[in-house]
Amino acid sequence: MDIFVQNLHIWIFLGIFTGMSLNIDTIKITPQILAIIAEIDEFKGAWKALGTLAPERLSALRRVATIESIGSSTRIEGSKLSDSEVDKLLSNIEIQQFETRDEQEVASYAEAIETVFASADAITLTENHIKQLHRDLLRHSTKDERHRGEYKTGTNHVSAFDADGNEIGVVFETATPFDTPRLMTELVEWTNTTLEQKTLHPLLVAAIFTVVFLEIHPFQDGNGRLSRILTTLILIRNGYEYVPYSSLESVIEQSKEGYYLALRRTQGTIRTNAPDWQPWLTFFLRALQQQKARLEIKMNREKLLMAQLSPLSVAIVDLIKRHGQLKNAQIVELTGANRNTVKKHLSELVTGNHIAKQGIGKGTIYIIQ
Template sequence: MLYPTPSITPDDQRVLDEVEQMRVRLRHQIQDRPGKWTSGLRKFLTADAVAASNSIEGFRVSTQDVQDLMDGERDVDVTDENREETLAYQRMMTYVQSLHDAADFTYSKGLLNGLHWMLQGHRHTPRKRAGQWRTGPVYVTDPTNRRVAAYTAPDVELVPDLMSELVAWLNADDATHPLIRAAMAHLHLVSIHPWADGNGRMSRSLQTLMIAREGVLAPEFSSIEAWLGRSVNTWAYYQELQRRGAVYRPDQDVSSWIRFNLTAYHQQAQTVQHQMDQSTAVWELLGEFAGRTGLDERVLSALHDVAVLDRVRRARYEQAEGLTLQQAQRDLRDLVAAGLLEPVGRTRARFYVEGPQFPAAVLELARTPFTLTPPYGE
């Protein structure tokens, strides 16, 4: 038995409508922007989601370092374990994102186990098998005391049938809004806990996949994993899951879970909208600066990364502009000579931050914080 999907309140419907309005606006903005410009934002949002979801499980790598790892940088100051977890999750998420328009798509046990192997294959052992259902009990420990079981998953004998029921539910076509169904899928999977490890990230990824399959907005702009990864929201996430009880009880009202997810959707949409607007404004201001100073337009992407993401590496700039190694090196050397950039580190580990002549107005615009509005007026 799975949790029944609760009816939404008029207040929930209002929040859902506001989320939809923001997502439609974002879609139109993305369609109106050059591919090169949106590509950088897509990469950042993917890296942010990977960094955030991994951080919930205790693997802490900054969004900037995740981006560097995604770009193939080797000299990134992270532990081997964090590197492996980051790259595994990034590969799995890349595949999830690619499924947004896959033809003849269907959910299956094989798909879910395949995604799990991509996430956990590097940790496969006879006791903790990747890509296969668990063979014994599994517990979610209290985040404040690892010796206390905050949740005990269903008996192992129940897992195959529960997963069959979940797959049938995923493939069913009902009248529930896709964002609500995605939230319920997350709850179903994380409650069944079918694998020995990686259940949290798999549940969040399934939610992202379902949102992506809806087709309203590209998956990079749809995931709530970055929102969940903020410390205050992570704690609220744990508390919300603990409200379901210490054991699997699907015969309960989960309206508070829906409200929690609607808040996440709303505030993540606000965040992405701000990042989109801010990034656009920064690009335009840098364009004006380049026009006044005679800078080549192609260096705007390097300056934009520094303003918005705090740094840029040579490889990222080279890839973004389709340059040769020598061209990228020359451009960055010229920007350093002009005082616009400043190198940090040596040789392959080097990256660039703003120099003393970097336009102050651009930095102020890029780094002014914004305020999130609670959708329920809390």
């Protein structure tokens, strides 16, 4: 057995802290789970070598991933804004006035996730920090003013609704408002102790934290969005520094049915004597695997781009990524290059399938292929 996998195997089974009133001993580490963890950790270790692109290239990658994360995470909870609409809104974020709930949620999520990206090292996993992130997450939401940053005071069971928006039944009963503070204290203490003592692999700790957090559903609203922000926080704090450059939320959105099914299968058993952790652990780790794979493809494409293209062509691709779409005149203004030179580079980029051209004449725009 490879020494890396062997050490990983020992780490996972070394022992499990049981300070939380849940049965973690029923976790089964299958060969498949072990292989996925090893694959992700290998990429984590190689990230420093992979992440040698110029700062502006990494910045462009991160912006695209951030837009995808914000758009996907809010759409999972019902928002209708597309990634391009999210990008447009955030480009004018200084307005600080948002007419619709979708806009309020996007603006708030953007601020909360940027806080995590910028200050993860300083944001320890505490109940106070979780409440602060919840306040940030609902900062612009007018209907949530009374309860943001505070644990729920009323029930918030997960229900099913018909096409007309009428509730047709409770899908899952969450923790009571009375039990929520105690359960959150247990969860946070268990997570921190387990990570500090290294008695369970951090990817498994992140998975368990997420599913138990959503089983508790500690806040009146915003639990799903906050769970994804906290997952990102835990991953970055445990050395998965590549996370901001590839959207986990986008992976989850594209597997939305599987996401909810895995959650329900595990959540319904959490407080029993024999919790079934496997559905959620398997989904969560596969999502992380896809997130990593997407970033690998992007990095390889970026390196190929750098090797094949001139500095101006690279700059043009970056600008289109950052803005979503641009016209020839806009690119000329942003780069300061000659109009005919820009036109020639755009033609070469389209021919090489690096960008795509839409429309004709003055209405022509360029987007990422």
